[in-house]
Amino acid sequence: MSERDDEEREFDLRWAEGATHKEPSARARMLAARWKENPPGPVPFRAEPEHRGAAGRHRSWVSTVLVLGCVLAVILLLGYADVGPY
Structure with a gap:
């Protein structure tokens, strides 16, 4: 490719x-056409957490x-192990 071609392309x-005026992408055109007939419903920023029974609370406590x-256990293991130059 010559320098002249680079200049023309630039x-x-x-x-x-x-x-x-910039033409929208194919995806933007597709979504606009789809939403024209069937607009999307409102979506919350953060979805509501699903109802967790006692099992959800139990799992967090157990973990x-x-x-x-x-x-x-690691602290006790390291304490009883003869580690170091002492």
Whole structure:
């Protein structure tokens, strides 16, 4: 590719980017046509959490105890192990 071709291509890109009217993408046109007949309903920013019974609360408590138990076990294991140059 010559330097002249690069200059012409750069000119074309500047000309295209400077256009006052830009055609929407194919996806944007498709969604606009679909929503014209069947507009989407409102969507909350954050969906409502699903109703969790006692099982949901139980799982979080058990996982907290499990993590703290593992940390305590590692501390005790390191404390009883003869680690270090002492």
